[in-house]
Amino acid sequence: MASxxxxxxxxxxxxxxxxxxxxxxSRLFExxxxxxxxxxxxxxxxxxxxxxxxxxxxxxxxxxxTGPKEGMKEGGIWPMLRGSILLMIGTLLIVLxxxxxxxxxxxxxxxxxxxxxxxxxxxxxxxxxPSVIYGLFGLAVFVLLITKHTSLIAGCLTLAMFALPVIVxxxxxxxxxxxxxxxxxxxxxxxxxxxxxxxxxxxxALPGIVTGLVLSTGRAAxxxxxxxxxxxxxxSTAKLTFDLEMFKKPVANLPYHLAEGYRQGSVIPEKIIWxxxxxxxxxxxxxxxxxxxxRARARKRQVW
Amino acid sequence: xxxxxxxxxxxxxxxxxxxxxxxxxxxxxGVTIQIIRNKVTCLIGPSGCGKSxxxxxxxxxxxxIAGARHTGLIEIDGENIYSRKTDLMQLRRKxxxxxxxxxxxxxxxxxxxxxxxxxxxxxxxxxxxEIVETALQKAALWDEVKDDYKRKHALALSGGQQQRxxxxxxxxxxxxxxxxxxxxxxxxxISTYKIEELIKELSGDYTLIVVTHNMHQAGRISSHTAFxxxxxxxxxxxxxxxxxxxxxxxxxxxxxxxxx
Numbered sequence: 099m100a101s102x103x104x105x106x107x108x109x110x111x112x113x114x115x116x117x118x119x120x121x122x123x124s125r126l127f128e129x130x131x132x133x134x135x136x137x138x139x140x141x142x143x144x145x146x147x148x149x150x151x152x153x154x155x156x157x158x159x160x161x162x163x164t165g166p167k168e169g170m171k172e173g174g175i176w177p178m179l180r181g182s183i184l185l186m187i188g189t190l191l192i193v194l195x196x197x198x199x200x201x202x203x204x205x206x207x208x209x210x211x212x213x214x215x216x217x218x219x220x221x222x223x224x225x226x227x228p229s230v231i232y233g234l235f236g237l238a239v240f241v242l243l244i245t246k247h248t249s250l251i252a253g254c255l256t257l258a259m260f261a262l263p264v265i266v267x268x269x270x271x272x273x274x275x276x277x278x279x280x281x282x283x284x285x286x287x288x289x290x291x292x293x294x295x296x297x298x299x300x301x302x303a304l305p306g307i308v309t310g311l312v313l314s315t316g317r318a319a320x321x322x323x324x325x326x327x328x329x330x331x332x333x334s335t336a337k338l339t340f341d342l343e344m345f346k347k348p349v350a351n352l353p354y355h356l357a358e359g360y361r362q363g364s365v366i367p368e369k370i371i372w373x374x375x376x377x378x379x380x381x382x383x384x385x386x387x388x389x390x391x392x393r394a395r396a397r398k399r400q401v402w
Numbered sequence: 403x404x405x406x407x408x409x410x411x412x413x414x415x416x417x418x419x420x421x422x423x424x425x426x427x428x429x430x431x432g433v434t435i436q437i438i439r440n441k442v443t444c445l446i447g448p449s450g451c452g453k454s455x456x457x458x459x460x461x462x463x464x465x466x467i468a469g470a471r472h473t474g475l476i477e478i479d480g481e482n483i484y485s486r487k488t489d490l491m492q493l494r495r496k497x498x499x500x501x502x503x504x505x506x507x508x509x510x511x512x513x514x515x516x517x518x519x520x521x522x523x524x525x526x527x528x529x530x531x532e533i534v535e536t537a538l539q540k541a542a543l544w545d546e547v548k549d550d551y552k553r554k555h556a557l558a559l560s561g562g563q564q565q566r567x568x569x570x571x572x573x574x575x576x577x578x579x580x581x582x583x584x585x586x587x588x589x590x591x592i593s594t595y596k597i598e599e600l601i602k603e604l605s606g607d608y609t610l611i612v613v614t615h616n617m618h619q620a621g622r623i624s625s626h627t628a629f630x631x632x633x634x635x636x637x638x639x640x641x642x643x644x645x646x647x648x649x650x651x652x653x654x655x656x657x658x659x660x661x662x
Binding site: 277279280282283284285286287288289290293297298301302 | 461463466490491492493494495498499501503505506507508509517518521522568571572575
């Protein structure tokens with residue numbers, strides 16, 4: 099026995115003490131992880147609970163479905179909610195083709211040249227760029243060059259710029275995660291490169307792509323800085339018409355309303371500000387929920 | 403090397419002095435071989451001997467590997483498949499492939515088979531229905547899936563069924579040659595037996611080129627066997643002669659199980 103270790107083997111007592119210490123260390127680490135987990139959960143809960151408690155008194159159907167009254171002292175936030183939804187839809191329409199096919203390009207066509215490496219590094223850097231920078235960029239480019247004043251289209255374009263890098267990167271990684279064996283099968287059946295992408299790669303990567311798309315758009319919808327200078331209007335009584343003119347006009351929206359409303363805190367009652375806050379949070383949560391459902395349903399079918 | 407070859411028409415694949423490199427690494431050295439139409443030819447040899455590389459150069463799957471290049475000539479039906487005029491979609495319509503690990507698409511059994519003929523030939527629903535059924539029958543999978551192949555998810559099939567589905571999928575584009583890269587190595591013995599029976603049945607209508615680790619399998623299914631070692635084609639002939647009267651010591655050592 100113990101021929102490899104020989105008589106260097108420690109005494110039974112020493113071994114027992116050592117084993118006890120190892121178990122204790124393991125337990126201690128577990129406790130540490132649990133406390134960190136609880137801490138994170140508490141932090142998130144604190145935010146949610148605060149907003150729900152403070153925002154709930156203002157929340158009712160009328161608050162969501164009517165406009166402000168009495169110079170914002172009363173009434174609801176429908177124009178802002180509608181504006182946020184419009185901004186989100188517009189943003190989604192822009193990022194869907196550009197972001198997804200940008201990701202396809204990076205994953206399948208770009209290769210590994212030095213230029214592409216540089217481009218990819220830039221996309222990663224852009225994904226971490228503060229959103230206010232996009233706001234100023236949007237002001238300089240989309241507002242001053244296209245509409246000369248804040249507008250829905252300038253806001254959508256700016257939010258799209260903000261959301262694009264993350265969508266490109268998530269699309270690229272979703273595509274790269276498609277098993278090579280599927281791609282080989284497509285190639286061996288004589289599919290063209292585009293057919294392999296359309297019939298094999300995109301369907302398999304779809305859950306990941308949609309998740310990135312939705313989460314990133316939802317995140318953009320909650321950002322105030324990008325639309326502060328590009329889309330926002332504090333409050334407008336002008337009736338919204340659903341036509342092409344709509345895109346050229348400024349649009350009231352939730353983040354802007356919050357930012358301005360807080361600055362002018364004395365005008366808008368606190369109750370309405372918290373109600374707006376809760377509405378924005380619910381809107382973003384709702385979008386994230388959609389992404390979670392899409393992913394969960396796709397996971398069930400994904401057997402590889 | 404194969405003295406039994408009767409006429410030029412019987413040769414479907416002809417390789418002349420093929421060298422193959424992955425970057426600086428040479429995988430094939432001067433491979434010259436003539437493969438006979440509508441027979442089963444097995445490529446055997448130890449890991450890393452170049453048999454898979456050779457197989458994958460026949461439908462140009464190696465094109466996908468960065469830094470892969472070759473010299474020499476590979477002809478199929480007398481046409482250089484590495485010529486500038488070669489259309490890869492046409493080549494792969496003619497030369498189908500079955501992989502080591504079954505790799506059906508994550509969709510229905512039906513769609514797995516219908517996809518390629520729809521793409522290549524533009525068939526409609528009615529023709530595709532017939533093609534899918536025939537392909538499943540030819541691949542000996544029909545009886546097991548006939549009730550629900552339009553709904554059943556391909557990945558819900560067993561490994562052996564998946565591999566027969568992959569065979570059906572390649573049959574559906576009407577290839578002349580079917581390349582198989584160790585098609586049974588991920589399967590249990592019963593599934594392996596079924597695939598081997600299927601291979602024997604398909605020979606006569608198709609040229610099958612099968613890479614295998616398993617010498618006994620080569621003995622059971624093939625009419626001709628090529629033994630590769632260290633990137634060279636050591637010996638090639640009828641399976642009987644390779645196993646019973648190998649001309650080279652290396653071959654004899656391998657087929658008698660002394661190495662590999």
